[in-house]
Amino acid sequence: MRLEPRAHAPLAIRLLAPVGAVVAALALCALLVAWTGAPVLRAYGLLVEGALGSRFALTETLTRATPLILTGLAAAVAFRAKLWNIGAEGQLYMGALAAVVLGGELLNLPAWAVLPLALIGGALAGGVTLLGPAVLKVRFGVDEVVTTLLLNFVVLLLVSMLLEGALKDPMGMGWPQSAPVVEAAELPKLVARTRLHFGLLLALALAVILWLIDTRTIWGYENRAVGANPRAAAFAGMPVTRVMLRTALLSGGLAGLAGAAEVCGLKGYLTLDLSPGFGYSGIVVAMLAQLHPLGVVGAAVFIAGIFVGADAMSRAMPVPNYIADVLVATSLLCMLVAGLLARYRLRRS
Amino acid sequence: MLGQDFRYNAMAQSKSIVLRLSGITKRFGPLVANDAISLTLHEGEVLALLGENGAGKTTLMNILFGHYVADEGSVEAFGRPLPPGSPRAALEAGIGMVHQHFTLADNLSVLDNIAVGTEPLWRFWSDRGAARRRLLDLAERFGLGVRPDALVGELSVGERQRVEILKALYRDARILILDEPTAVLTPQESAGLFDTLRRLTADGLAVVFISHKMNEVFAASDTVAVLRGGRLVATRRTVETDREELAELMVGRALKPPTPALMTAGEPVLELSNVTVASGHSRPLLDAVDLTVRRHQIVGIAGVSGNGQTALADLISGLIHPDSGTLSLKGETVGHADPAAMVRRGVARIPEDRHAAGLVGAMAVWENLIAERYHDPAFQRFGVIRRGAARAHAREVIEAFDVRCPGPDARTQLLSGGNMQKLILGRTLAHGPDLILASQPTRGLDVGAVSYVHGRLLEARAAGAGVLVISEDLDEILALADAIAVIHHGRLTPALPHDRVSVRQLGLLMAGHWDVLPEILNAA
Numbered sequence: 001m002r003l004e005p006r007a008h009a010p011l012a013i014r015l016l017a018p019v020g021a022v023v024a025a026l027a028l029c030a031l032l033v034a035w036t037g038a039p040v041l042r043a044y045g046l047l048v049e050g051a052l053g054s055r056f057a058l059t060e061t062l063t064r065a066t067p068l069i070l071t072g073l074a075a076a077v078a079f080r081a082k083l084w085n086i087g088a089e090g091q092l093y094m095g096a097l098a099a100v101v102l103g104g105e106l107l108n109l110p111a112w113a114v115l116p117l118a119l120i121g122g123a124l125a126g127g128v129t130l131l132g133p134a135v136l137k138v139r140f141g142v143d144e145v146v147t148t149l150l151l152n153f154v155v156l157l158l159v160s161m162l163l164e165g166a167l168k169d170p171m172g173m174g175w176p177q178s179a180p181v182v183e184a185a186e187l188p189k190l191v192a193r194t195r196l197h198f199g200l201l202l203a204l205a206l207a208v209i210l211w212l213i214d215t216r217t218i219w220g221y222e223n224r225a226v227g228a229n230p231r232a233a234a235f236a237g238m239p240v241t242r243v244m245l246r247t248a249l250l251s252g253g254l255a256g257l258a259g260a261a262e263v264c265g266l267k268g269y270l271t272l273d274l275s276p277g278f279g280y281s282g283i284v285v286a287m288l289a290q291l292h293p294l295g296v297v298g299a300a301v302f303i304a305g306i307f308v309g310a311d312a313m314s315r316a317m318p319v320p321n322y323i324a325d326v327l328v329a330t331s332l333l334c335m336l337v338a339g340l341l342a343r344y345r346l347r348r349s
Numbered sequence: 350m351l352g353q354d355f356r357y358n359a360m361a362q363s364k365s366i367v368l369r370l371s372g373i374t375k376r377f378g379p380l381v382a383n384d385a386i387s388l389t390l391h392e393g394e395v396l397a398l399l400g401e402n403g404a405g406k407t408t409l410m411n412i413l414f415g416h417y418v419a420d421e422g423s424v425e426a427f428g429r430p431l432p433p434g435s436p437r438a439a440l441e442a443g444i445g446m447v448h449q450h451f452t453l454a455d456n457l458s459v460l461d462n463i464a465v466g467t468e469p470l471w472r473f474w475s476d477r478g479a480a481r482r483r484l485l486d487l488a489e490r491f492g493l494g495v496r497p498d499a500l501v502g503e504l505s506v507g508e509r510q511r512v513e514i515l516k517a518l519y520r521d522a523r524i525l526i527l528d529e530p531t532a533v534l535t536p537q538e539s540a541g542l543f544d545t546l547r548r549l550t551a552d553g554l555a556v557v558f559i560s561h562k563m564n565e566v567f568a569a570s571d572t573v574a575v576l577r578g579g580r581l582v583a584t585r586r587t588v589e590t591d592r593e594e595l596a597e598l599m600v601g602r603a604l605k606p607p608t609p610a611l612m613t614a615g616e617p618v619l620e621l622s623n624v625t626v627a628s629g630h631s632r633p634l635l636d637a638v639d640l641t642v643r644r645h646q647i648v649g650i651a652g653v654s655g656n657g658q659t660a661l662a663d664l665i666s667g668l669i670h671p672d673s674g675t676l677s678l679k680g681e682t683v684g685h686a687d688p689a690a691m692v693r694r695g696v697a698r699i700p701e702d703r704h705a706a707g708l709v710g711a712m713a714v715w716e717n718l719i720a721e722r723y724h725d726p727a728f729q730r731f732g733v734i735r736r737g738a739a740r741a742h743a744r745e746v747i748e749a750f751d752v753r754c755p756g757p758d759a760r761t762q763l764l765s766g767g768n769m770q771k772l773i774l775g776r777t778l779a780h781g782p783d784l785i786l787a788s789q790p791t792r793g794l795d796v797g798a799v800s801y802v803h804g805r806l807l808e809a810r811a812a813g814a815g816v817l818v819i820s821e822d823l824d825e826i827l828a829l830a831d832a833i834a835v836i837h838h839g840r841l842t843p844a845l846p847h848d849r850v851s852v853r854q855l856g857l858l859m860a861g862h863w864d865v866l867p868e869i870l871n872a873a
Contacts, residue, residue, distance in 0.1 A: 217732050218723050225720065228711040235666065235698075235706040236720035237689030 006345050017342040018288050018295075021334035022302070028334075029327050038317045050312020051305035057312065059194040063266065064304035065297075067092070067275070069203035070258035071282025072289065072296040073210060078130075078251035080214075080291050081227040083137070083244060085130055087148030088255035089279025090155035094129045095122035095256025097159060099263040100167065100178045100270040103185030111184040118185045119202075119260050126256015127249040129155065134248030138241050152279070160272055169269065178270040187265035197265030204297060206254070211293040223247060255279060276307075284332045290339065303328055364392035366428075367555045368413075368444075368524055373422035375408055382408040384579040385422070390524065395546055395556045397566040397587070400576035401599055401795030406559045409576070410526050414446045415439045426524065445517025446526040451509050453516075455502035459495050460484060463516045487518050491548045507538035514545065525549065527558040531565055543569040561599075561795055563592050575599055600797050614831070615644030617680070618784045618815035619665070624674035626660050626839075634660035636839040637674070642784065642815040647806065648844055649830030650819040653859055657839040658819050659701065662788040665817065666698045667691035679783060692721045697777030697814075701788040703766070707773045710762030714754055715743035717761050718776050746775035751801070767798030774805055785809055785816045791825060803829060823855065837861045845869055 030040045051061050071088045078085035085091075101107075103118035129151065136142035162168075163176040171179070190196045214220035225233040226243040234240045262274055285303055289295030310324035368390035375383040382405045390396050400406045411417045413424055415436040424431040426442040439446075453462050464480045481497055488495055493511045501509060510530065517525055531539040546556055546569055560566060566573050567587060574584045575598040583598050619642040626635040635657050642648045652658060663669045664676065667688040676683050678694050691698065700706040708717050719728045719739050728739050743757035752771045754764055764772065770790070778785070787806060791799040806829060810816050820826050826833055832844035835858035842858055843866075850869055857865050 225709050229709040232709045
């Protein structure tokens with residue numbers, strides 16, 4: 001067997017690739033489900049029902065998808081420019097930290113300014129967090145995979161320190177958590193008596209805006225050229241360094257906004273378990289979406305559905321909800337293979 | 350005459366057939382890269398495989414060597430069928446291939462590079478003494494001087510090629526395939542290579558070499574097979590054909606070389622005055638260079654590769670800046686110019702490496718065509734690209750510059766090298782430049798594309814542009830330039846009028862013998 005590059009990958013194949021990858025992942029994980037002794041079809045049935053089967057399930061899935069859309073966009077934007085940002089998790093926490101400080105009671109701000117300030121501040125904090133590694137990459141060629149990954153741990157330890165110290169909620173009964181944000185800093189609910197908040201609309205709007213920027217503006221044009229061939233972009237006269245830095249600000253900003261939106265829309269305060277790895281899952285979302293901003297929305301809802309549905313399934317059957325992590329990871333691996341098959345054709349020799 | 354005698358001798362004794370290709374057909378989608386090609390190769394024969402880029406030469410050799418599997422047809426080596434798709438089987442059958450881009454490890458010694466892969470994996474010692482003796486013996490026999498302990502990274506291109514050939518011989522190759530072997534060599538190194546080929550064939554080896562250069566075919570081959578559009582259009586004894594016939598067979602029509610009309614040079618468009626570009630090493634990349642290019646004038650920069658041509662091109666492209674000295678365009682001194690500023694000042698830049706620096710392969714043709722002027726109000730408004738206008742512009746350029754592609758939305762990397770170069774010409778020449786910087790403008794292009802590019806440069810000169818051609822191909826410079834300057838170790842000779850300097854003198858200057866300069870200048 002050998003691989004030969006395809007001259008042209010038709011749209012149908014590019015759309016089929018993620019679907020095929022997901023089907024393959026479900027089939028592979030069926031083996032694990034069967035191993036627990038549970039009936040596979042019923043388990044998957046419960047999973048789908050738990051993710052989409054009711055008003056509650058659907059809003060829960062979309063609530064979970066909100067930060068995933070944002071971190072997915074963060075990864076997609078950066079990866080397109082060949083900036084390998086693995087640090088969305090840390091940027092998310094920096095954003096959450098900024099939101100909790102700006103939206104807290106410490107500052108006496110006019111009520112109308114609190115929410116925008118918390119969100120913008122969160123985005124800025126995330127962006128600046130990625131700017132450091134990006135500057136090091138552009139100036140000295142430091143590998144950003146290493147720096148962004150390791151910064152995650154630095155940020156988590158910083159948050160941990162602050163939650164045990166300066167930011168610790170005096171009313172928190174000793175738990176390492178911050179004081180809640182003021183009421184004016186809360187994102188309104190989208191559907192009454194559910195957890196779904198306006199952050200979803202924000203994320204959807206950003207996906208569309210990013211897609212329009214990418215395809216319609218000279219900004220996106222420069223980004224794509226620099227990502228695909230920085231040398232040719234520089235030769236043609238594009239500001240390669242500036243494009244890299246602004247991509248870093250944008251990518252980190254999206255991840256920071258994810259953290260801020262979780263604080264302002266859902267949790268109200270900051271703890272160390274604010275994110276069950278949204279930053280890392282964002283990478284999977286972006287890969288499943290083949291780095292397309294609109295594809296990110298679909299991929300994020302899919303991943304969120306898996307997590308939410310697996311929780312529901314594990315309550316009814318002896319299948320632990322870890323199956324969600326396995327499913328997501330398997331989907332990513334299958335997607336990598338599917339992406340390869342979309343670009344190459346398999347030939348028998 | 351000695352070479353000719355030799356060729357007659359080799360052919361006279363009708364030797365046995367060592368390689369037979371029968372009806373090889375290979376399709377890539379709708380493209381037929383090889384169409385029922387049948388060829389035979391005899392012991393002691395040098396077969397030149399001549400054809401334009403995309404004629405199917407490399408595909409055919411890749412099938413022979415097992416990189417590709419033919420859809421139809423078979424290969425027979427020394428009377429036995431060769432299993433398709435297996436480079437190992439090809440190696441074992443005695444077929445060795447020297448690729449255009451060498452496959453050597455820079456950080457290993459010559460001996461290690463040659464011996465690697467020939468020893469069993471599960472053995473803890475290696476018999477380096479025997480390997481060294483064998484290597485030196487082969488080198489001696491075929492006149493391929495190498496130092497076994499030198500690191501490959503320190504060798505010149507010509508030496509690396511010798512290592513590649515030795516690597517094949519070390520594996521007992523009896524049929525040697527050379528893919529465009531002279532593309533990277535100086536004229537002297539090429540002559541050395543042809544000398545080696547003669548020794549190899551005298552020893553009974555058979556050689557196939559792929560080329561699109563006519564003079565090599567006549568210098569080295571016994572037989573020439575011409576491919577065009579995937580078909581074998583003719584096989585000729587080299588002594589029985591001539592350049593005109595081969596050129597016509599290759600291109601499928603008669604080619605007329607452009608004849609530059611005489612023109613009086615106008616006012617200067619580019620002036621370099623005492624420009625030095627330091628490199629951080631002991632020798633500067635450009636050392637006190639003076640150069641003037643005028644309107645209606647083509648100035649050629651001749652020189653052996655790696656003598657500062659890239660720095661000179663980067664300087665005028667706006668990628669690097671002089672450490673001292675000044676660069677003026679149309680009489681105005683340019684301070685800290687970047688590429689965008691150079692484009693704005695009317696410099697059309699044709700880069701040396703069109704794949705890496707010229708075009709973004711993953712983007713569409715229309716997107717590449719606006720890459721240098723996307724800020725232009727014609728192509729954007731408030732930061733939003735006017736896609737309709739950009740596509741319309743692309744259609745105009747495609748039409749005007751005869752770019753063969755499906756349309757403005759085609760992905761650029763699917764275009765052939767010649768069409769990519771036409772795209773770059775279209776991008777830069779469509780805007781009536783004052784100065785054209787053409788860096789290796791025809792490297793790797795086929796005859797048809799070369800004459801197109803040359804025609805366009807001459808047209809631009811007639812329209813009033815000054816043209817600076819930097820080329821390692823002396824024939825190209827002789828064909829185009831009104832004045833020729835030679836670059837050596839970062840220093841540049843004064844521009845010498847084309848009609849006052851001989852090829853011999855240019856060769857001496859290129860090799861660094863600048864003592865002939867006064868003689869030329871006095872005569873002029």
